[in-house]
Amino acid sequence: xxxxxxxxxxxxxxxxxxxxxxxxxxxxxxxxxxxxxxxxxxxxxxxxxxxxxxxxxxxxxxxxxxxxxxxxxxxxxxxxxxxxxxxxxxxxxxxxxxxxxxxxxxxxxxxxxxxxxxxxxxxxxxxxxxxxxxxxxxxxxxxxxxxxxxxxxxxxxxxxxxxxxxxxxxxxxxxxxxxxxxxxxxxxxxxxxxxxxxxxxxxxxxxxxxxx
Amino acid sequence: xxxxxxxxxxxxxxxxxxxxxxxxxxxxxxxxxxxxxxxxxxxxxxxxxxxxxxxxxxxxxxxxxxxxxxxxxxxxxxxxxxxxxxxxxxxxxxxxxxxxxxxxxxxxxxxxxxxxxxxxxxxxxxxxxxxxxxxxxxxxxxxxxxxxxxxxxxxxxxxxxxxxxxxxxxxxxxxxxxxxxxxxxxxxxxxxxxxxxxxxxxxxxxxxxxxxxxxxxxxxxxxxxxxxxxxxxxxxxxxxxxxxxxxxxxxxxxxxxxxxxxxxxxxxxxxxxxxxxxxxxxxxxxxxxxxxxxxxxxxxxxxxxxxxxxxxxxxxxxxxx
Numbered sequence: 001x002x003x004x005x006x007x008x009x010x011x012x013x014x015x016x017x018x019x020x021x022x023x024x025x026x027x028x029x030x031x032x033x034x035x036x037x038x039x040x041x042x043x044x045x046x047x048x049x050x051x052x053x054x055x056x057x058x059x060x061x062x063x064x065x066x067x068x069x070x071x072x073x074x075x076x077x078x079x080x081x082x083x084x085x086x087x088x089x090x091x092x093x094x095x096x097x098x099x100x101x102x103x104x105x106x107x108x109x110x111x112x113x114x115x116x117x118x119x120x121x122x123x124x125x126x127x128x129x130x131x132x133x134x135x136x137x138x139x140x141x142x143x144x145x146x147x148x149x150x151x152x153x154x155x156x157x158x159x160x161x162x163x164x165x166x167x168x169x170x171x172x173x174x175x176x177x178x179x180x181x182x183x184x185x186x187x188x189x190x191x192x193x194x195x196x197x198x199x200x201x202x203x204x205x206x207x208x209x210x211x212x
Numbered sequence: 213x214x215x216x217x218x219x220x221x222x223x224x225x226x227x228x229x230x231x232x233x234x235x236x237x238x239x240x241x242x243x244x245x246x247x248x249x250x251x252x253x254x255x256x257x258x259x260x261x262x263x264x265x266x267x268x269x270x271x272x273x274x275x276x277x278x279x280x281x282x283x284x285x286x287x288x289x290x291x292x293x294x295x296x297x298x299x300x301x302x303x304x305x306x307x308x309x310x311x312x313x314x315x316x317x318x319x320x321x322x323x324x325x326x327x328x329x330x331x332x333x334x335x336x337x338x339x340x341x342x343x344x345x346x347x348x349x350x351x352x353x354x355x356x357x358x359x360x361x362x363x364x365x366x367x368x369x370x371x372x373x374x375x376x377x378x379x380x381x382x383x384x385x386x387x388x389x390x391x392x393x394x395x396x397x398x399x400x401x402x403x404x405x406x407x408x409x410x411x412x413x414x415x416x417x418x419x420x421x422x423x424x425x426x427x428x429x430x431x432x433x434x435x436x437x438x439x440x441x442x443x444x445x446x447x448x449x450x451x452x453x454x455x456x457x458x459x460x461x462x463x464x465x466x467x468x469x470x471x472x473x474x475x476x477x478x479x480x481x482x483x484x485x486x487x488x489x490x491x492x493x494x495x496x497x498x499x500x501x502x503x504x505x506x507x508x509x510x511x512x513x514x515x516x517x518x519x520x521x522x523x524x525x526x527x528x529x530x531x532x533x
Contacts, residue, residue: 003214003216004216008216008218011218012218015220039214043216094214096214096215096216097215097216097217098217098262100217101217101218101219101220101262104218104220108220116325118324118325141362141366142363143262143263143265143269143287144261144262144263144269144363145262146262146263147261147262147306180355181367182355182356182364182367182368182458183353183354183355183358183363183364183367184354184363184364186355196353196354196355197353198261200308201324202324
């Protein structure tokens with residue numbers, strides 16, 4: 001039985017019509033001790049059948065050490081959204097629920113190159129000297145989370161210095177402990193700095209500045 | 213069972229002149245959007261959130277909106293309203309409005325990315341949760357302080373939480389959080405509650421919930437271990453410590469009128485409405501929670517939205533003639 005019902009699949013096909021350049025979803029999975037690997041795999045299989053420009057490639061997390069290193073993967077299931085190059089856009093945990101929109105947005109972002117960032121943000125990112133790692137902790141049922149994920153992914157797309165991960169926190173309880181996540185979305189900047197809620201673009205930039 | 217929601221922003225054209233721009237995508241805005249699109253008006257909705265629906269999105273169950281004998285999920289109702297409006301051609305832009313220019317024949321709506329133009333504007337910006345106003349309240353928002361039970365309730369499995377408020381939202385959301393929490397204190401500054409009696413009965417029947425009436429929260433001591441609140445009984449003036457893992461605040465809402473400061477007539481802090489949901493400025497209408505009125509419910513918001521869209525359609529027809 002398909003994981004995406006007919007209605008959603010029609011919406012997906014329509015949305016993906018906007019694709020321009022090919023996109024590969026690099027999936028990291030394993031057959032044991034992984035809550036949603038199987039479902040994530042099936043999801044990507046169905047998605048990659050929805051448009052000829054979209055494909056998926058499966059890597060085994062426990063055995064495919066080169067790919068794991070190349071894409072910097074540290075937990076599974078993981079998806080790296082790769083276009084002409086690797087922009088540092090990652091999804092850890094299944095992008096289900098509201099996060100499905102974040103995945104589709106990331107695919108379209110990488111494929112069309114169309115992003116929405118303010119002049120101020122671009123100016124800041126142009127002058128960024130140090131690397132910035134954004135982790136957005138989300139749950140699939142959080143309707144306020146995708147904007148935070150999409151903003152971070154757009155910054156990663158725009159700047160080589162920025163990497164951005166969606167982290168579906170209910171699949172990684174040890175990270176919820178480590179980063180004391182009690183609400184979502186929660187954005188961490190370079191492991192140490194936190195922004196609660198879906199911060200507007202200017203606020204996130206201000207916080208990144210503060211962290212550097 | 214996994215579900216997959218697709219909510220991608222429209223890709224509307226900023227050089228267009230729209231018949232109407234609706235600011236806010238709650239039940240009022242979505243209903244107006246449905247009607248306006250069905251009147252074949254060139255309609256654009258500006259919604260700052262990814263998912264339209266306004267406060268419906270943060271509401272677990274709706275059981276007093278007619279047509280649903282079984283309680284309906286707030287998020288489901290919002291999604292259905294959105295889909296219905298989109299069927300008729302409503303375009304929803306995910307952009308946060310920064311400023312508006314309401315006077316004159318052509319109105320302008322500025323976002324960080326574009327300036328949108330329209331012949332008419334419908335304000336449906338709704339309201340936002342009221343804060344308690346405690347020191348550190350903002351600091352712990354999302355990390356012990358919450359205004360959204362459906363968002364954050366599941367983070368308190370087997371935990372002890374406080375819920376502040378005495379109205380329908382506080383009681384409804386307390387019942388939802390009680391599904392997760394081990395113990396829930398419902399704190400209210402008076403001993404009479406404005407929540408509907410049916411909710412009061414349910415809360416009283418829930419063994420996990422303990423009512424603490426006539427009490428206010430004085431401070432959050434969330435930096436200490438264990439986390440606790442300082443509360444004060446306002447009848448006896450006695451202060452005490454209440455150990456909790458988190459606090460949920462449902463003490464009403466404040467209208468989102470900031471964008472219109474100095475441009476529109478207000479009444480009691482809300483936007484003053486005239487017959488047919490008109491405002492003090494020609495070509496500008498208002499609907500939903502942001503409007504001055506007695507009852508703020510989904511049922512009244514959809515009525516406002518339909519009325520306003522109808523009035524806008526008549527106005528545009530008249531202007532063309």
